[in-house]
Amino acid sequence: MTGNSSAILVLKDVSKAFGGMPVLQHVDLEVPRGSIVSLLGASGSGKTTLLQIIAGLQEPDGGKLSIDGRDMQGVPAFARPVNMMFQSYALFPHLTVRGNVEYGLKARGVDRHERQRLVAWALQLARIEEFAGRRPDQLSGGQRQRVALARCLVMKPAILLLDEPMAALDRGLRAQVQRELISIQRAVGTTFIVVTHDQEEALAMSDHIAVMDRGQIVQFGEPRALYERPRSRFVASVLGNINLFDGSAEALGPCRALFRTSEGLEFVINHEVDLQLATIDAAGFRPERLVVSADPAGVANELPGTVEQVTYGGKLTRATIRIAGGRMLDATLVNVRGSTGACLTAGDAVHVGFPADAAVVLTE
Amino acid sequence: MNGAAQRPWQNVTLALGFAFLYLPIAWIVLYSFSGYATDGGGRFPSLHWYQALSVDDELLDAAYRSLRLALLSSPIAVVIGTLAGIALGRLERFPGRSVLLALLAVPIFAPEILLGFSFLMLFAGLGAVTGWQEGKGMPTLVIAHATLGAPIVASVVFARVLGRDRALEDAARDLGARPLRVFLTVTLPLAVPAILSGWLLAITLSFDDVVTSSFLAGPETTTLPMAIFSSLRVGVNPEINAIGTLMLIGVALVFTAAFAVVSLGKRAKTRPVG
Amino acid sequence: MTGSRLTAVDRATIAVPLAWMLALLAVPLVFVALLSVHGVADAIPPIAPLFGRTDGHWTLHATLRAFSLMAGDVLYRAAFVSALINAALTMIGCVAIGFPIALAIAQAPRSRRNGYLFLAVLPFWTSFLLRAYAWIGLIRDSGPINAALMSLGWIDHPVPMLFTPAAVWLVMVYSYLPFFVLPMYAVLEALPAELLAAAADLGARPAYAFRTVTLPLALPGLISGAVLVFIPAVGEYVIPELVGNSSTIMIGGILWDEFFQNRDWPLAAAIAMATFLLLIVPSFLLRRWIGPLGATQR
Numbered sequence: 045m046t047g048n049s050s051a052i053l054v055l056k057d058v059s060k061a062f063g064g065m066p067v068l069q070h071v072d073l074e075v076p077r078g079s080i081v082s083l084l085g086a087s088g089s090g091k092t093t094l095l096q097i098i099a100g101l102q103e104p105d106g107g108k109l110s111i112d113g114r115d116m117q118g119v120p121a122f123a124r125p126v127n128m129m130f131q132s133y134a135l136f137p138h139l140t141v142r143g144n145v146e147y148g149l150k151a152r153g154v155d156r157h158e159r160q161r162l163v164a165w166a167l168q169l170a171r172i173e174e175f176a177g178r179r180p181d182q183l184s185g186g187q188r189q190r191v192a193l194a195r196c197l198v199m200k201p202a203i204l205l206l207d208e209p210m211a212a213l214d215r216g217l218r219a220q221v222q223r224e225l226i227s228i229q230r231a232v233g234t235t236f237i238v239v240t241h242d243q244e245e246a247l248a249m250s251d252h253i254a255v256m257d258r259g260q261i262v263q264f265g266e267p268r269a270l271y272e273r274p275r276s277r278f279v280a281s282v283l284g285n286i287n288l289f290d291g292s293a294e295a296l297g298p299c300r301a302l303f304r305t306s307e308g309l310e311f312v313i314n315h316e317v318d319l320q321l322a323t324i325d326a327a328g329f330r331p332e333r334l335v336v337s338a339d340p341a342g343v344a345n346e347l348p349g350t351v352e353q354v355t356y357g358g359k360l361t362r363a364t365i366r367i368a369g370g371r372m373l374d375a376t377l378v379n380v381r382g383s384t385g386a387c388l389t390a391g392d393a394v395h396v397g398f399p400a401d402a403a404v405v406l407t408e
Numbered sequence: 409m410n411g412a413a414q415r416p417w418q419n420v421t422l423a424l425g426f427a428f429l430y431l432p433i434a435w436i437v438l439y440s441f442s443g444y445a446t447d448g449g450g451r452f453p454s455l456h457w458y459q460a461l462s463v464d465d466e467l468l469d470a471a472y473r474s475l476r477l478a479l480l481s482s483p484i485a486v487v488i489g490t491l492a493g494i495a496l497g498r499l500e501r502f503p504g505r506s507v508l509l510a511l512l513a514v515p516i517f518a519p520e521i522l523l524g525f526s527f528l529m530l531f532a533g534l535g536a537v538t539g540w541q542e543g544k545g546m547p548t549l550v551i552a553h554a555t556l557g558a559p560i561v562a563s564v565v566f567a568r569v570l571g572r573d574r575a576l577e578d579a580a581r582d583l584g585a586r587p588l589r590v591f592l593t594v595t596l597p598l599a600v601p602a603i604l605s606g607w608l609l610a611i612t613l614s615f616d617d618v619v620t621s622s623f624l625a626g627p628e629t630t631t632l633p634m635a636i637f638s639s640l641r642v643g644v645n646p647e648i649n650a651i652g653t654l655m656l657i658g659v660a661l662v663f664t665a666a667f668a669v670v671s672l673g674k675r676a677k678t679r680p681v682g
Numbered sequence: 683m684t685g686s687r688l689t690a691v692d693r694a695t696i697a698v699p700l701a702w703m704l705a706l707l708a709v710p711l712v713f714v715a716l717l718s719v720h721g722v723a724d725a726i727p728p729i730a731p732l733f734g735r736t737d738g739h740w741t742l743h744a745t746l747r748a749f750s751l752m753a754g755d756v757l758y759r760a761a762f763v764s765a766l767i768n769a770a771l772t773m774i775g776c777v778a779i780g781f782p783i784a785l786a787i788a789q790a791p792r793s794r795r796n797g798y799l800f801l802a803v804l805p806f807w808t809s810f811l812l813r814a815y816a817w818i819g820l821i822r823d824s825g826p827i828n829a830a831l832m833s834l835g836w837i838d839h840p841v842p843m844l845f846t847p848a849a850v851w852l853v854m855v856y857s858y859l860p861f862f863v864l865p866m867y868a869v870l871e872a873l874p875a876e877l878l879a880a881a882a883d884l885g886a887r888p889a890y891a892f893r894t895v896t897l898p899l900a901l902p903g904l905i906s907g908a909v910l911v912f913i914p915a916v917g918e919y920v921i922p923e924l925v926g927n928s929s930t931i932m933i934g935g936i937l938w939d940e941f942f943q944n945r946d947w948p949l950a951a952a953i954a955m956a957t958f959l960l961l962i963v964p965s966f967l968l969r970r971w972i973g974p975l976g977a978t979q980r
Contacts, residue, residue, distance in 0.1 A: 101879050121882040134880035138898045147894070148884030199884065415888075418786040422798065425783040429805050432816030432856070435826065439819060492699035499692060504700050511703035514711070516910075517961055519917020521937040522954040526710035533713065555706045558699065587689040608807070616810045618920050622942075633811050640811075640924055644819050652812045659807045 052077040052202055052235045053098065058107030060093055067093050069259040071107070075203070075252075080229055080236040082246040084282065085256030091239045094256075095205050098237065100124045112202050122151070127196035128205040131212065133188045135180040141191050142167070142176040148199045166198035169228060185212050186221070193225075197232060206238045210245055222249050243283050247271065255279050272404065273316075280328060280404060287373050288328035288406075293321045303327045303403070307369045311345045313403035323407040330404065331376040335397035336363065336384050343397030349373065351392040361385040365396055437656065440649035457646040464647055467635055471651060474632035477546065478614035481553035485610040488554065489561025490603050494595060496562070497569025512559040524623035527552045531624065544626040552620050557610030564609065568602035569595075604666070615655075717951035719744040728945045748952035758936060758953060762960075765932035768850065768922070769915035775855035776911045777904065780862040785896075788870035799867065806860045814924055817853045818844060849925040858915060862907040869903025870896075913961050933957050 053075040060068040068090045075081050083091040096102040097109065100121035109116045111125060127148070136144050145166055149159045167173045170190040180188055189209065196204055209225065210218045226249060229236050240246050246253050247267045254264045255278075263270060263279045274280035277288065291305035296312065301321055303311045313327060335343045349367040358379070365373045373396060377385025388394070443454030461467065492508060499505075515523060531548045534540055576598065580590045596603075618633045625631060632651075639645050688696075721730035721743055732743055752758050787798045805813065820827055823840035831837045843849055873896065881891035919934030933953065940950035 099883055101883065121879075122885045122887055126883070128880070128883045130876055130880060132874075132876060134874070134876040136877060136880075136895060147881070147886070151881070151884060151886040151890055151894075195884065415789075418789060421782045421786040422790075425779070425786070426801060428779070428856075429802065429859075432813050432820060433805050433808070435820050436812060436816045488699045488702050491695045492703075495692065495695040495699070499688070499696070502688060502692070502696055504696060508696070508700050508703065511700075511707050513965075514707055517913045517965055518958050519914075519919070519934060519937065519954060521917065521919055521934060521941070521950075522711075522714065522958055525937075525941065525950065525954055526707070526714050529713040529717065530706065530710035551706065555703070558703070562699070587691040591691045591695075612807055612809070618811065633809065636809075636811050636815065637920070637924075640815055640818065644815075644822065648812070648815060649819075652808065652815070655812065656808055659804075663804070663807075 050077050051075060052112055053237070054108075054110045055094075055098075056108045058094070058097065058104045058109060060090075060097065060102070060104050067259055068097075068104070071259070071261055073254060073261060073264065075235060075237060078233050078235055079251040080226065080238065080249055081252045081254060082238045082240055082250040083254050083256055084240055084243060084246040086241055088258070089256040090259040091241075091256050092207060095128070095207055095237065095239050098203070099126050099128045099205055101128075125202040126205060127199050127201040127203075129189075129192045129196050129207065129209060131207040131209075133180075133192040133212075135188055135191055135195075137180055140177050140179055141172060141183070144180070144191055145176075145195045145198055147195065162198050162200075166194040169197060169231070170194035185214075186217055189213065189221070193228070197228070197234070201234060203235045203237060206236060208239055208241070210240070210242065218245070219248075225249065247283065253283075255282055257282075274404065274406070277326065277406060280406065285331050285374050285376075286328040286404060287331065287334070288326055290326050293324045293327070293405075295321055300400070307371060309347070309369075311398055311403065312400050313405065314401045315403070315405050319405065320407070324405055326406040328404045328406070329398050329402050331362070331374040333399060333402035334373065334375040335399065336365070336375050336377060336388070336394050337397070338384065338392070338394060340395050341397055344400045345398035346395050347398075349394055349396050351388055351390050351394055354388050354390055361388060363388055365394060367396065433656065436649050436652040439646060440653040442646060442649075457650040461647045461650040466630075467632075467647060467651065470630050470632045470635040473546075473629060474615055477549055477553060477631060478611045481550045481614050482557060482607055482610040484550070484554035485557030486561050486603060486607045488558040489563075489606055489610070490565050490596075490599065492558065492562040493565025493602070493606075494569050494591075494599065497566045497572075498595070512562050515556050515559050520619040523556065524552075524620040527555075527620060528623045544624055544629075546629055548624045549621060549629065549631070552624055553610075553614045553617060556617065556620065557613050560609045560613060561603070561606030564606040565599050565602045568599055572598055608662070714951045715955055718748050718948055718955055719746065720948045720951075721745045721747060722946060722948060729947055745948075748946075748948040751949055752952050752956065758933075761931055761933050761936045762957070764930070765916045765918075765934065768847075768854070768930070768932060769912050769918075771851050772854040772858055772915045773908045773912040775851060776858050776862040777908055779855065780859050780866060780907075781904065784863050784866040784870055788867055788873075795871070802863060803860060810857050811920070813857060814853050814921055817849070817856065818925060821849060821852070844925060845927045847926065847930050850922050850930050853921050853925050854915060854918065857921065858911045861911050861914075865907045865910065866900075866903055869900055869907075873899055909965065913965060916961060917957060 051074040053073070055071055055073040058068055058071040059066070071090075071094065083094060085091045093102065097104050098111075100116065100119060100123075116124060136147065139147065142163060146159050146163045149162060154162070164173075167176055170193050172187065172190050172194060175183065175187065180191070183191065189212070206225075210221065213221060222245065225236070238246075238249060250267055252265060253267055253270055254261045255270065256262065257278055263275050267283075270279060271283050274283065280286045280288065289303070289305040289307070289309065289311075291303055293301040293303045293313070293315075296302050299314055299317055301313055301315055301324075303313050303324070305311070305327075311327065315321075315324075335341055340346055347367050349365040352364040352366050352372065354364075355362040356379075361377045361379055363375045363377065363385075365375055367373060375396065377383065377388070379386045384394075440457055441453035441455070443456050492512060495502070496505070496508065527548070531544065531551075535544075577590055577594050580594045585593065616633060617631075618637050621631045621634050625634060636648055636651075639648060716732065717729065720732055722728055723730040730743060783802065787795055787802065790798055819825055821843040822828075823842060823844070827843070828837075828840040831841065832839075877895055877899075878891055881895050882888075886894065917934050918932070919938055922930045922932050922935060923938070937950050937954055937957075940946045940953065
């Protein structure tokens, strides 16, 4: 029994290698009960392998895995209280929607009345009652996803694993499906673990995010914490763009420091109270926090620059701005009528402000 | 699922299955080296039967004839079958498609004797009308074997062409290639593995044919299968083991050569340029 | 190419094989059909001409003699039934032995599959006559199987295995095995592995998953492969002739005798056509499963 009873899944020192190549290295993870956790990483980061190990479809080379306090060593997939929604949905083509949804119940020997009750509940939850009699090849991609979801939920698993759930969907559908998944999760209370490479999706859906890189979890925390206080360059750039500067800091006052970049620029920044200044080796500013204006705006840390390129994006404008020393900055501005963002063109001379409280500070 | 525990029943099945498949092969090879002794016992190993084979002109002539027949008829089968397979695989609809499919299916489904019979009728009729060959002999056998082999080639090529990437031909056309050039430089080369295996299958088929050969062979054109067949009705003849072993070695050599060519080709393609 | 104009190249790829097969297969088959209504004669060939001239008129000498002979004689019906039973048994044997082999290869680690497939197919690149001959050598009274059984003390004298219906069945199963194993393997290999992973994830033990997922999805391919064995097996001549006895006379043997020995060509033609037609009908019905050229329909 592990000490923390609010963790539904505990991974300790899990490792896996394929043909000598390490895919997972010393992975520790505690997933809080009833939450939505994302495993965020690029392909090759090991996230899908981790998911398969949790499901029991693969065995780790080393480490321990326990679900709800039970050690899962040697427990095969069909005996685990875990269900997986596959990226391709893996619906049984020879069964109807109803047949698919009740498959797991039948396999576990649930009696007919109970089965019918549970299947009706799951079909209603996923809003697929009207095509219960159809076969998978008669359904659209979104409908198939809901069948896959219902098929898992009907089993009332302790953990539901989702492998890149949005990958096969049209962009327009994604926001809506995200909302639906979240509301279903809140209604049912099952813990969701989602594998994704899409940082927007991870930020939008998760209670917690585990950022993975080359087989390891490099940071685990709530979305806001990861976005505003990343612990490494990697995490800082995975969760969104950032304008990063190497350099060092010296104290200016309580929670204030002067950050001198290796290019000779100087920024006044605010920082956390318990931060050791000597350990700071980089600081950055997110594109949306830069203040871009035609005339000096009196914001701290203002620098002159020239607009290199402007990309119109509907609600936002992305601009690349060159400042002294040849350095390029990414800035994101909201397109409100009359605002700077709406009027920017390449070649404009502008002033870029770096608000002191917007600094993202990185330590070694 | 990769790396899942090796289920013992699979290994047992494969072991038993392969044992069953190779038992006759093993017998052919081993028995070919059995010696000959007047007291009925054998002396092992011995090249006696290979020596006997080397002076058995009848059998050797038949073998040579069959080789010629296979090498003459299989290319024709390949041409016919490849064209048919490509047509069926590329074009979903064309006049005569169902007729072609039906005709290609006939040799698979019809009793061999019916086929042999039909060929005899055809060539006998031709012979009666034009005085050609009296409707028998090597040329008729070549044509008949080509007709029997074409469906096999067509089947293999069809399967391959069906699963091809259409974008390749579209790209060629987009770049300005005319239909003939597209056919020769894209369609055909992509089908080559299927064409080659179809060719080997056609050769095997030719070597296996007893019935049609019996209908069409003249007195001078006994083929190897016919010779073996009539010899078998008398009893076991270890010379046949010898020939069989030689054929096995031949097949193994062809396969090894093919495999070597294919893997050399692959290695050449993955060598860095320059 | 979806229904648009056919290029000249397309037309050539259609016309050449079509012309060849029409001339060399369709036309002679029609001849054989015609042959069945000819009368017999003591001539070379031993048939009476279809058309004759009497008093300056052309008359048709067609006769249904062959068909009434065929329908009337119990022997032909018995031979046909015997062929059907034998083909059915062969089909069952091929499925029973071939399916586990195909399954074992399909479930083997990916890197080994091609090797296993190659090994499984290699024996069949040798002549099928040779393999039939090998079985004769193996199961005859003085062959190694009997020798082994006797040396083990299980039997006192050789068990006659050759020239029995069992021998015919054994050699036919062996010879027709690749016709089943190859398409069956192709179907099994094409089953998405994810489906079995999903079944396990949902709580199905391996045996249950096999029964409820693998088998239903493999069934069409299984039937297709079985039919691909059954139909040619009905007309088989060589194997029953080599390893069978007088009780294993089947339609193939009858045809051979009528043609070569009795020299009753019209009768042979009639029987051959009847057999052919009787086989064509079920294969049209099974078109749902057997795609073009015997490939499995998806």
